[in-house]
Every structure is written in C-alpha cells, then in structure tokens.
Amino acid sequence: MSTIFDVAREAGVSITTVSHALNGFSDVSEKTRQRIVEIAQALDYYPSAAARSLQRRRTDTVAFAPLLRGHIESEPFFKEFLGLLTLSAFRHNLSLLATIAYTPSDTNQIFRELAGSGRVDGIIVADIKPQDERIGLLGSLDIPFVAFGRTADYEDLYYPLVDVDSRAGIRAVVDYLVGKGHQRIAYLSGPFNTSYSLHRYYGYLEGLKNHGLPVDERLVIADLQEQSNTTEAVAHLLSLSDDESPGAHPTAILAANDHLALQVIQELQDRGIAIGSESGSGSGSIAVTGFDDLPFAAHVQTPLTTVRQPIAAIADILLSLLMSIINNRAGSKKRVPPAPDTIKPDHDGQLSTRGQGKADVHVKWIGPMQALVEPELVIRASA
Amino acid sequence: MSTIFDVAREAGVSITTVSHALNGFSDVSEKTRQRIVEIAQALDYYPSAAARSLQRRRTDTVAFAPLLRGHIESEPFFKEFLGLLTLSAFRHNLSLLATIAYTPSDTNQIFRELAGSGRVDGIIVADIKPQDERIGLLGSLDIPFVAFGRTADYEDLYYPLVDVDSRAGIRAVVDYLVGKGHQRIAYLSGPFNTSYSLHRYYGYLEGLKNHGLPVDERLVIADLQEQSNTTEAVAHLLSLSDDESPGAHPTAILAANDHLALQVIQELQDRGIAIGSESGSGSGSIAVTGFDDLPFAAHVQTPLTTVRQPIAAIADILLSLLMSIINNRAGSKKRVPPAPDTIKPDHDGQLSTRGQGKADVHVKWIGPMQALVEPELVIRASA
DNA sequence: CTGCTGTTCCAAAATGTTTTGGTAGCCCAA
DNA sequence: TTGGGCTACCAAAACATTTTGGAACAGCAG
Numbered sequence: 001m002s003t004i005f006d007v008a009r010e011a012g013v014s015i016t017t018v019s020h021a022l023n024g025f026s027d028v029s030e031k032t033r034q035r036i037v038e039i040a041q042a043l044d045y046y047p048s049a050a051a052r053s054l055q056r057r058r059t060d061t062v063a064f065a066p067l068l069r070g071h072i073e074s075e076p077f078f079k080e081f082l083g084l085l086t087l088s089a090f091r092h093n094l095s096l097l098a099t100i101a102y103t104p105s106d107t108n109q110i111f112r113e114l115a116g117s118g119r120v121d122g123i124i125v126a127d128i129k130p131q132d133e134r135i136g137l138l139g140s141l142d143i144p145f146v147a148f149g150r151t152a153d154y155e156d157l158y159y160p161l162v163d164v165d166s167r168a169g170i171r172a173v174v175d176y177l178v179g180k181g182h183q184r185i186a187y188l189s190g191p192f193n194t195s196y197s198l199h200r201y202y203g204y205l206e207g208l209k210n211h212g213l214p215v216d217e218r219l220v221i222a223d224l225q226e227q228s229n230t231t232e233a234v235a236h237l238l239s240l241s242d243d244e245s246p247g248a249h250p251t252a253i254l255a256a257n258d259h260l261a262l263q264v265i266q267e268l269q270d271r272g273i274a275i276g277s278e279s280g281s282g283s284g285s286i287a288v289t290g291f292d293d294l295p296f297a298a299h300v301q302t303p304l305t306t307v308r309q310p311i312a313a314i315a316d317i318l319l320s321l322l323m324s325i326i327n328n329r330a331g332s333k334k335r336v337p338p339a340p341d342t343i344k345p346d347h348d349g350q351l352s353t354r355g356q357g358k359a360d361v362h363v364k365w366i367g368p369m370q371a372l373v374e375p376e377l378v379i380r381a382s383a
Numbered sequence: 384m385s386t387i388f389d390v391a392r393e394a395g396v397s398i399t400t401v402s403h404a405l406n407g408f409s410d411v412s413e414k415t416r417q418r419i420v421e422i423a424q425a426l427d428y429y430p431s432a433a434a435r436s437l438q439r440r441r442t443d444t445v446a447f448a449p450l451l452r453g454h455i456e457s458e459p460f461f462k463e464f465l466g467l468l469t470l471s472a473f474r475h476n477l478s479l480l481a482t483i484a485y486t487p488s489d490t491n492q493i494f495r496e497l498a499g500s501g502r503v504d505g506i507i508v509a510d511i512k513p514q515d516e517r518i519g520l521l522g523s524l525d526i527p528f529v530a531f532g533r534t535a536d537y538e539d540l541y542y543p544l545v546d547v548d549s550r551a552g553i554r555a556v557v558d559y560l561v562g563k564g565h566q567r568i569a570y571l572s573g574p575f576n577t578s579y580s581l582h583r584y585y586g587y588l589e590g591l592k593n594h595g596l597p598v599d600e601r602l603v604i605a606d607l608q609e610q611s612n613t614t615e616a617v618a619h620l621l622s623l624s625d626d627e628s629p630g631a632h633p634t635a636i637l638a639a640n641d642h643l644a645l646q647v648i649q650e651l652q653d654r655g656i657a658i659g660s661e662s663g664s665g666s667g668s669i670a671v672t673g674f675d676d677l678p679f680a681a682h683v684q685t686p687l688t689t690v691r692q693p694i695a696a697i698a699d700i701l702l703s704l705l706m707s708i709i710n711n712r713a714g715s716k717k718r719v720p721p722a723p724d725t726i727k728p729d730h731d732g733q734l735s736t737r738g739q740g741k742a743d744v745h746v747k748w749i750g751p752m753q754a755l756v757e758p759e760l761v762i763r764a765s766a
Numbered sequence: 767c768t769g770c771t772g773t774t775c776c777a778a779a780a781t782g783t784t785t786t787g788g789t790a791g792c793c794c795a796a
Numbered sequence: 797t798t799g800g801g802c803t804a805c806c807a808a809a810a811c812a813t814t815t816t817g818g819a820a821c822a823g824c825a826g
Contacts, residue, residue: 001499003782014806019784027804046499050437051782054811059433061478076678082469083462086481095444097478098469116384116429262682295459299645301684386812397776402814410774434812437781 002043010039022047059121061095062322063114066126067107067134068100069193070225076259077292081126081311088315092323107134115143122322124148128161128195135159144325146318149195150370160325160369162318166196166291167203169307169375173254173289174207176305176377180277182252182287186219186237188230188264189256197222200256200291219250227263234267252277252287252383258297261290261304265382275302277383287383291375303380313361314373321369385426393422405430442504444478445705446497449509450490450517451483452576453608459642459677464509464694471698475706490517498526505705507531511544511578518542527708529701532578533753543708543752545701549579549674550586552690552758556637556672557590559688559760563660565635565670569602569620571613571647572639580605583639583674602633610646617650635660635670635766641680644673644687648765658685660766670766674758686763696744697756704752 008015013032021028021036028036039045053059064085068075082098089096097120101107111134114120121144125134128149135157138145147161154161177185187204189197201222208215218240221233240248255261265288268275274285290297293308362374391398396415404411404419411419422428436442447468451458465481472479480503484490494517497503504527508517511532518540521528530544537544560568570587572580584605591598601623604616623631638644648671651658657668673680676691745757 001501004784005782015783016785016806016808017804020805023784029804032804044495044499046496047784048437048782049500049502050433050442051811052500052784054431054433054437054782054813055784057811079462079466082466086465086469087483090481090483095478095480098473100470100473112427113429116427117432117435118384119432266682296679296682299649299679300682387814388812398813399776399778399815400774403775406814412774415774431812434781435814437783437812438814440781 001048002045004045004047006043007036007040007045010043011036053118057118059095059119060093061097061120062089062319063097063099063120063123064126065099065101065107065110065114065123067104068102068127076294076296077257077309080294081315084312085124085315085318088312088319091316092319094319094323104133108137111137111141111143115141121326122146124318124322129193130195130198144322144329146322146325146369148314148318151195154370155367158367160321162314162321162371162373164196164309164314165364165372165374166199166307167206169291169377170200170203170254171207171210172377173291173305173307174204174211176379177252177254177277177287177289177383178207178211178213180287180383182277183213184216184219184248184250185213185252185254186250187221187254187256188224188233188260189222190224190260192222197256204254216248218248224260230260230263231267234264234271238271238273250286252289255288255290258290258292258294258304258306261288261306261382262296262300264288265300265302265304269301275382289383293378297378298380302382305380305383306378307375308378309375310361310373317363317371317373321371325369385428387428387430389426390419390423390428393426394419436501440501442478442502443476444480444503445472445702446480446482446503446506447509448482448484448490448493448497448506450487451485451510459679460640460675460692463677464698467695468507468698468701471695471702474699475702477702477706487516491520494520494524494526498524504709505529507701507705512576513578513581527705527712529705529708529752531697531701534578537753538750541750543704545697545704545754545756547579547692547697548747548755548757549582549690550589552674552760553583553586553637554590554593555760556674556688556690557587557594559762560635560637560660560670560672560766561590561594561596563670563766565660566596567599567602567631567633568596568635568637569633570604570637570639571607571616571643572605573607573643575605580639587637599631601631607643613643613646614650617647617654621654621656633669635672638671638673641673641675641677641687641689644671644689644765645679645683647671648683648685648687652684658765672766676761680761681763685765688763688766689761690758691761692758693744693756700746700754700756704754708752 004015004018008018011018013036017028017032018036021033022040064082066078068078086096099110099114101110111123114123123138123143123145125138125145126148128147128151130152132151135147135151139159145160147159148163150161150163151157174185185208187201189201192198192201205215219237221236224230224233237250237253240250253264255264265275268286268288275288276285277287288304290304290306293306297304297306364372364374366372387398387401391401394401396419400411400415401419401423404416405423447465449461451461469479482493482497484493494506497506506521506526506528508521508528509531511530511534513535515534518530518534522542528543530542531546533544533546534540557568568591570584572584575581575584588598602620604619607613607616620633620636623633636647638647648658651669651671658671659668660670671687673687673689676689680687680689747755747757749755
C-alpha cells in the first residue's frame with residue numbers, strides 16, 4: 001500500500017502539501033493540486049484510516065447500544081431498527097458499531113471502554129427506562145450521545161433525545177375505536193419496564209378519559225412476557241361474559257405492540273372469533289390493534305390496524321442530531337447546543353427525511369435537542 | 384483521557400512494560416503486572432483504538448458488502464441477515480461496517496477504499512451472482528474476504544465461501560409435495576440474477592426429475608419483480624384449467640422465497656381458494672411453499688411450509704471463516720488455508736452454533752474453506 | 767572468576783497521518 | 797526601500813500505541 005510519502009515523493013512536494021491538496025486546503029495552487037490528485041490516483045493511494053483518526057481524534061464511527069431485556073429474537077422491532085440505522089449510518093458516511101448488553105453492568109463496562117478508547121465518536125442509546133442510569137453515566141464519561149426514548153426526568157436532567165410520541169399514537173387509536181362505537185377497550189402490554197411501554201399505557205388512560213370512559217382494571221393486563229401469558233390473558237378477557245357482569249365483555253383489544261397484537265389475533269382465531277369492528281359492537285367480533293407497523297403487520301391473516309413508527313426517519317434524526325453534537329464540540333469548548341435548524345426541520349416543525357421516499361414525518365422539538373416524532377395511525381381490517 | 388505514558392509514570396516503569404503487562408507478555412513479573420493493572424484501572428486507562436490499530440495493522444472491524452438490486456425495504460431476508468450478522472460480530476469482538484451498493488461500480492469504489500485505507504480487516508460479500516466480478520476484484524485487492532453464496536466457477540476460481548444448499552432444500556420440498564400426492568407443481572421465482580435463485584430452480588428441476596415428473600413450461604414463471612407480476616402469474620396459473628388441457632391445473636405452487644409465497648397466499652385467498660394439501664389433490668385447494676423461514680412465515684394467515692435457512696449459524700460461520708483467514712495471513716506469508724476444524728465442526732461435518740440455542744446445523748465442507756449449509760424443511764399448514 | 771541462562775525491564779524506532787508555525791518570494795503602497 | 801499582505805510551500809511536532817533489539821542482573825555450573 002502506498003502512503004502519503006510515496007505520493008509526496010512522486011509529486012516532488014512535501015507531505016504537508018499532499019495532505020492539504022487532498023483535504024481541500026486553500027494554500028495549494030490549483031495546478032499542484034491537480035497533479036497530486038492524479039498521482040494519488042495512479043498510486044492507488046488511500047489515507048490510512050487508523051493514522052487519520054489517531055491524529056484527527058475522529059473515527060467516523062458511532063455505537064448503537066441498546067439494553068435488551070429479552071433475547072434478540074423476541075424483539076422484532078429491534079432488528080428492524082438496527083437494519084435501518086445501519087443504512088442511515090451508511091448514508092451519513094458513518095460506521096455503526098452495534099453493541100449488545102443485557103445488564104446495566106454490561107452497559108457500564110461497554111460505555112467506559114468505548115469512551116475511553118476513543119473507538120467511537122458518539123453513542124446512541126435505546127430502550128430508555130423511566131429511571132435510567134445510563135444517561136448519567138454517559139454524561140460523566142463526557143462522550144457525545146443521543147437517546148432514543150426519554151427518562152421521566154428528561155426535562156430537568158437535560159440531554160439530547162429523540163422519542164416517539166407514543167401517547168398521542170395510542171390516543172389516536174382510542175379515538176378511532178370509540179368513533180367506531182367501541183366502549184369497552186381492553187389493553188394488553190408487556191411489563192412496564194421501559195419508558196415507551198409506560199407512555200403507551202398513559203396514552204390509553206388519556207384516551208379513555210378524553211371520551212369519559214371508565215378504566216376497568218379487569219381489562220388491563222400488563223405483565224405479558226411469553227406466548228402462554230397471552231393465551232391466558234385472552235382467555236381471561238373472553239371470560240368476562242356479559243351474563244355475569246353486564247357490559248363486561250371487551251369489544252376491542254388494544255395491544256401495546258404488533259407482536260402482541262399478532263398473538264392476540266391468533267388466539268381469537270383459534271377460538272373462532274371474528275376480528276374487526278366493521279360489523280358493529282354487538283356482533284361478537286373483536287377489534288384488535290397494534291403498535292409499530294412492522295413489515296408483517298400488513299400481511300398477517302387479518303391485516304393489522306396499528307400505529308406506524310417512522311423508523312427510518314427516526315434513525316436519520318438520531319444520527320443527524322448526534323453528528324451535530326459531535327461536530328459542535330469539536331469546534332471549541334462552547335457547549336452551546338446547536339439551533340434545531342441544524343437538523344433542518346422547516347418552519348413549522350416538519351422534517352422531511354431524505355432518501356427512503358418523502359414520507360412526511362412530523363417532528364415536534366420539545367427542547368433545543370429533544371425531538372418528539374409523531375407516529376401515524378394506519379387503519380386496516382383488524383379494527 | 385489517560386494514556387499509556389500516564390500509567391507508566393505512575394507505576395514507575397517504561398511504557399514498554401505497561402504494554403507488555405497489559406497484553407499478556409511473559410517478560411514482566413507477576414508483581415509488576417498486578418501493580419500496572421491496578422494503576423491502569425485506577426487511572427481509567429483504555430488503549431487508544433486508533434493508535435493501536437495504526438501500529439498493529441488491525442482494526443477488528445469487518446465490512447459487510449451486499450450488492451442489492453432492489454430497495455432494502457423489499458429485501459426482508461437482507462434485514463434479517465444484517466441483524467444477525469451484527470450480533471454475531473459483536474460476539475466475535477468485531478465491529479461490523481455495513482456498506483450498501485446498488486451497482487457494481489459502487490462496489491468497486493467501496494472495495495478499493497476499504498482495502499486501501501485499511502479500514503477493515505476483511506470483507507463479507509453477499510448476493511453472489513453466477514458470474515461475479517467482485518470475487519476477482521477482491522482477490523486482486525489482496526484483502527481477506529469470504530463470500531455468502533458462490534459463483535458458477537467456485538471450484539476453479541478457488542475462494543472461501545459459505546452457501547446454503549438451496550438445491551437440496553427445494554428438492555426436499557418437491558419430495559414432500561409429491562409424497563402428498565401432488566403431480567403438477569408450479570414454480571414461481573424472481574429473475575435468475577443471483578446464484579441462489581438459480582440453485583433453487585435447479586433444485587426444482589432435479590426434484591421433478593427424481594420423481595419422473597415432466598417439466599411443464601407453463602408452470603414456471605421466473606420474472607416476478609413486483610406485486611403486480613405476482614397477481615398476473617397467479618391468474619395465469621389458475622387459468623390453466625383442466626377443461627382445456629386435462630391435468631394442467633397446478634395443485635401446488637412452489638415459491639422461491641417466503642416473500643413471494645406470502646403474496647401467492649394472499650392472491651389465492653382473495654380468490655377464495657383454499658390453501659394446503661391436506662384435502663388431497665382433487666379438492667381444488669392449492670398447496671403453497673416458500674423458502675427462508677423468515678419470522679413472519681409462521682404467523683401469516685396460513686402458516687407457511689417453507690425451508691429454513693439457519694441465518695444465525697451462517698453469520699457465525701462466515702465470521703469464523705473470515706477471522707481464521709485474517710489471523711492466518713497475519714502470521715506470515717504462508718498461504719496454507721487453515722484446516723476446516725479451525726472453524727470447529729466436529730467429526731461428521733456437524734457444527735453447533737454457540738449462543739442462539741443449540742440448533743443443529745449441518746455443514747458440509749466442499750473445499751478447505753468452502754462450506755455448504757443444509758437448510759431444513761419446516762412443515763406447516765400451507766402445504 | 768568466568769561464562770552461560772533466564773528473568774525482568776527499557777530506549778528508540780516505527781506506524782501514517784494532520785496540524786502548527788513558520789519561510790520564501792512577489793507585488794504594491796508609502 | 798521598507799513594510800505589509802498575499803500566495804505557495806514545507807519541516808517538525810504531535811497523535812498513542814506496539815515492536816525491536818537489546819541491557820542489567822542474578823543464579824549457577826565449571
């Protein structure tokens with residue numbers, strides 16, 4: 001492999017000049033630059049990435065560091081997100097280093113090493129919990145980061161984040177269902193150990209409240225971990241017959257994510273219960289909705305009414321935000337957060353993601369570097 | 384951030400000794416090593432990744448470089464593979480740098496830069512075509528690589544690869560269908576522009592031949608690019624009525640991948656045609672099979688009979704193979720390919736993937752560094 | 767006392783860039 | 797003719813490691 005020395009020798013100039021020529025400095029004549037570029041090409045010269053980042057203190061790599069609870073296989077959203085984040089990183093000219101942690105202490109170790117070794121320029125954390133030690137840790141490690149999700153104290157403990165407005169998403173579902181005549185809406189969720197699952201639940205409560213509907217504890221099940229739990233849960237809901245307690249039987253089941261919704265649909269189908277809300281609330285059919293709009297949602301037996309998270313756009317915003325932080329702190333010690341327009345949302349808070357079609361994603365800036373992305377209700381046959 | 388100098392100063396030794404102590408060299412006394420390790424920890428010292436790889440000529444990063452034809456969204460297998468490869472890389476203590484190319488010239492540029500800049504230690508290429516320029520290019524660039532898939536001339540132009548024995552997989556499907564009484568089996572595929580789609584087609588031909596069944600050109604459609612093509616194709620197959628040409632109507636449709644199979648199922652359902660082969664061949668129902676066993680396959684309306692590709696295991700083998708090449712060439716100029724057992728398959732060609740459950744994956748070594756992974760027939764309701 | 771071996775340590779070179787802090791020469795105004 | 801400003805270039809430092817090629821010393825046999 002040829003080095004910058006080879007190019008310099010061949011061109012009869014110093015390595016400084018080669019470096020400057022190749023990096024677009026203005027203190028090299030156009031003629032010389034041309035010659036150097038040609039020679040570099042002829043010699044098949046590419047700057048050594050290692051030497052470059054040693055001196056520049058930049059790796060052009062960011063880490064993606066979720067803290068997974070279950071196994072990866074059981075997190076379809078995770079895989080989807082990872083894929084789109086990878087693509088987005090490529091478009092930003094970044095490498096993505098994915099790290100997987102299952103415990104907070106894993107995370108701790110990983111973060112320290114990433115920050116200490118200068119292996120990455122920044123970190124994207126995900127799966128934020130209401131109280132999440134990682135935010136504080138990253139702050140103390142003094143490495144640029146951005147969170148996908150927010151802790152309960154995101155306003156006080158200020159840090160850059162992107163989150164989906166899950167509450168609004170679920171409220172939209174409730175609105176829709178109520179509009180379809182549903183009054184008894186069950187809520188199924190995994191345990192409330194992440195912020196987003198809590199937010200979705202809040203959305204459910206708010207939605208009911210907005211329509212003056214009571215919260216029936218029997219209709220809320222939030223500890224679903226495995227398939228078998230779901231089977232039980234559905235059985236339980238169906239056992240709430242109108243005979244024993246009038247008006248107890250749910251006419252709609254709101255699942256906190258697509259994965260769960262799919263299981264519910266299968267349970268209902270196994271029992272021969274019709275799915276959807278077309279036939280009105282008295283027909284015995286049950287409406288089912290999900291959240292995420294993962295690729296399979298449109299293709300399951302009864303296409304799923306769900307809330308779409310604009311994953312590609314989220315990935316893009318996360319990276320843009322992170323890069324803007326990284327670039328700004330390189331400049332000097334001024335810690336002034338960049339104006340939101342650095343991330344180029346237009347006037348009224350809209351932000352169009354480049355590439356990937358011009359899906360219109362609505363972004364609300366709730367802080368200088370805190371974005372709330374609006375999900376979108378997608379209506380299909382299941383409700 | 385503290386450097387190796389800080390540690391050396393604090394410990395009262397030279398940086399050489401610190402380096403040796405931390406890297407497990409034998410020429411440092413146990414007492415000194417202990418002290419250095421403690422001091423390093425106290426100082427929160429982590430070696431600079433950049434400086435390290437500058438000197439070691441190792442980045443502990445590998446690139447994943449598929450050459451996609453369509454858009455990513457339309458390649459569900461790709462996303463699945465990427466996710467599992469990422470996880471596998473993490474377990475191998477590697478970073479994964481994913482690059483996306485849509486044209487051969489993209490690829491050319493990307494490869495040159497990756498190899499020239501020393502950005503990665505090796506490259507994983509995927510989506511291999513029967514004639515694929517990339518193999519030759521990588522060889523000439525003299526960078527370790529491993530291919531997922533094989534060119535037509537993989538035996539002559541020798542290079543490391545992992546492939547799935549798609550032919551065997553499809554033959555198994557044909558065997559199964561014939562066993563169920565099917566005689567007229569249609570084949571649906573995208574264009575034959577990758578090796579694997581060709582191999583699957585060969586598997587179909589071989590399967591028919593094995594059972595003495597004729598190949599009916601009307602039952603083979605291999606140019607499906609979009610949803611609308613599939614609609615037409617299914618309409619065409621259904622139009623082959625028994626009235627006009629006796630025995631023309633297919634009783635089974637063998638789709639070259641799950642994505643296609645799903646579309647077929649939906650088309651049939653839209654037309655009210657029953658799916659499955661339980662009811663015998665005279666009942667008017669049609670059996671449908673796929674290939675890949677992507678996560679959704681088990682969850683679609685009619686769970687899909689398909690051929691499972693052990694993606695996690697494939698990712699693992701690819702990385703193991705690549706690492707063994709990288710490590711072996713570092714040693715010296717001896718280009719002796721490592722014995723296959725370096726990749727730790729046991730005696731009879733089996734290889735158990737660590738982590739991810741002990742799925743029994745069968746691997747056949749068709750060359751010193753060429754592995755053929757056997758897929759597995761998964762029988763569900765659709766056939 | 768000599769030479770040999772093995773243990774423990776170290777100074778300096780090497781890795782390939784970018785950045786710093788210039789210099790040389792030229793033109794033009796004072 | 798002096799000084800300032802501009803253009804085009806460059807030597808050396810800095811980045812933080814690992815590797816190379818020893819050296820110092822102790823113990824021990826002869």
